[in-house]
Amino acid sequence: MTEQAHQENLVEYAKTLVEQLESGDAKEAMQTIASLHQQRDHILFQEVGKLTRSLHESIKNFAIDAGNSRVQEEMSRMQDASERLNYVIDKTEQAANRTMDLVEQTMPVSSDLRASASGLKSEWDRLMRREMSAEEFRSLTRKIDSFLASAVDESARIDSNLSDIMLAQDYQDLTGQVIKRVIQLVKEVEDSLVGLVAMASNIDQLTGVKHEFTEKAPVSVEKDIGPEGPVINPDKRDDVVSGQDDVDALLSSLGF
Amino acid sequence: MNKNMKILIVDDFSTMRRIIKNLLRDLGFTNTQEADDGSSALPLLKSSDFDFLITDWNMPGMTGIDLLKAVRSDEKLQSLPVLMVTAEAKREQIIEAAQAGVNGYVVKPFTAQALKEKIEKIFERVDA
Numbered sequence: 001m002t003e004q005a006h007q008e009n010l011v012e013y014a015k016t017l018v019e020q021l022e023s024g025d026a027k028e029a030m031q032t033i034a035s036l037h038q039q040r041d042h043i044l045f046q047e048v049g050k051l052t053r054s055l056h057e058s059i060k061n062f063a064i065d066a067g068n069s070r071v072q073e074e075m076s077r078m079q080d081a082s083e084r085l086n087y088v089i090d091k092t093e094q095a096a097n098r099t100m101d102l103v104e105q106t107m108p109v110s111s112d113l114r115a116s117a118s119g120l121k122s123e124w125d126r127l128m129r130r131e132m133s134a135e136e137f138r139s140l141t142r143k144i145d146s147f148l149a150s151a152v153d154e155s156a157r158i159d160s161n162l163s164d165i166m167l168a169q170d171y172q173d174l175t176g177q178v179i180k181r182v183i184q185l186v187k188e189v190e191d192s193l194v195g196l197v198a199m200a201s202n203i204d205q206l207t208g209v210k211h212e213f214t215e216k217a218p219v220s221v222e223k224d225i226g227p228e229g230p231v232i233n234p235d236k237r238d239d240v241v242s243g244q245d246d247v248d249a250l251l252s253s254l255g256f
Numbered sequence: 257m258n259k260n261m262k263i264l265i266v267d268d269f270s271t272m273r274r275i276i277k278n279l280l281r282d283l284g285f286t287n288t289q290e291a292d293d294g295s296s297a298l299p300l301l302k303s304s305d306f307d308f309l310i311t312d313w314n315m316p317g318m319t320g321i322d323l324l325k326a327v328r329s330d331e332k333l334q335s336l337p338v339l340m341v342t343a344e345a346k347r348e349q350i351i352e353a354a355q356a357g358v359n360g361y362v363v364k365p366f367t368a369q370a371l372k373e374k375i376e377k378i379f380e381r382v383d384a
Contacts, residue, residue: 096271100278227314227321230343230364240345244370247350247361254354 006043013039051195081182088175095171102168106161109154116147257379259284261307266290266297266323267341268315272364276310276341279368283375294318298326301333308378313342313349321353328357337378341366 013036020029123140126132132140231240241247263280265288267273273290280288289304291297294311295318301309309327313320320340327333339360340353350361359381360374 093269093271097274100271100274104278227319227344227349228346229314231345234345239347241347241350241363244363244366247345247363250347250350251354251361254351256354 006039009039010036051192081185084178084182088178091171091175095168098168099165102161102165106158109157109161113151113154116150120144120147257376257383258307260287261285262305263288263308263310264291264297264300264306266292266294266309266311266315266320268292268312272312276371279371282368283372294320294323294326297323301327301336302330306336308375309336309338310341311338313340313344313353321349321356324353324356324358337382339374339378341371 013032017029017032017036020026020032120140120143123132123136123143127137127140231237234240234242241250263285265273265276265280267276267290270292273292277288277290280286289300289306291300293315297309297311298318300306309323311320311323318326320342324338324340327336327338337359338357339362340358341362341364343364345363353361359378362370362374
């Protein structure tokens with residue numbers, strides 16, 4: 001039944017009630033009052049029912065539909081938002097560690113290559129300046145030969161590690177999906193709460209309840225300087241520094 | 257600057273500890289240990305002879321600022337050089353850290369160069 005239909009019904013009952021009272025039909029009038037009550041309860045049940053359904057839907061819809069079945073299976077085991085966010089922490093941590101492992105493996109490879117190349121370069125320069133004996137030259141050609149062979153292998157290893165580093169960034173896709181879901185849930189819950197507030201005011205209207213609202217104590221304006229984590233929007237705030245240069249300027253103004 | 261100095265890295269995220277540890281290694285400092293918050297760092301600092309403390313601010317348990325205050329009020333530790341490496345970027349926080357006696361403040365995300373400069377600056381002063 002629509003709100004308007006309810007309204008019309010109420011008007012109808014009220015008219016009947018007045019008629020019954022005027023004609024002195026008290027018993028019938030009591031019945032009409034009972035019907036009025038029923039009508040009110042009916043509206044309340046309907047509104048509560050609607051809200052319960054939409055809250056329930058919000059919670060039920062909070063299931064991931066990631067592309068492949070393995071992820072889907074993994075996701076279906078995660079029942080709540082905090083678990084999902086923990087998944088994000090785990091995934092990002094794994095990716096960071098995988099990336100750092102690969103970087104740590106690659107760095108010595110490239111520094112060995114550089115060291116060998118720079119050693120050969122100085123010998124090569126001596127050859128160019130014709131400062132090299134025939135014996136030394138033969139030894140240089142052997143070194144160059146083995147360097148070229150190892151350069152081929154080592155640079156292939158660097159390539160492969162770099163491409164693994166690239167692949168390790170796939171967490172962005174997975175965690176992005178999860179975070180979007182959490183944002184959606186938060187939004188749905190917010191909408192439902194707004195609906196709840198609207199319904200509460202509707203109920204007040206329907207039942208004619210009036211609240212004595214005591215004036216809210218003003219929120220303490222005392223500034224909180226506890227930790228807040230990374231600043232998401234430094235360009236929109238004037239109480240935060242915008243980078244290391246700002247920090248250095250501030251500290252030097254304090255005599256650092 | 258003594259490259260063998262003993263450094264304690266305090267951060268609740270293991271990846272950040274690893275990044276700092278690697279950067280320190282690139283700078284030639286290999287004698288490092290790790291702790292994941294102030295309350296596990298403080299006993300380590302008290303029981304061992306660290307030369308340098310690098311700490312995050314926002315950690316569960318004991319925060320970095322409380323660790324700094326605890327260090328400054330400890331007779332044995334009060335002159336330990338402390339570098340704060342943190343995402344906390346409010347001016348008031350930086351002032352609070354300065355007043356609590358921090359020796360340097362690096363905001364995340366930071367560069368290897370910024371970390372190097374701050375460490376060098378701290379030890380220029382300490383050694384002077």
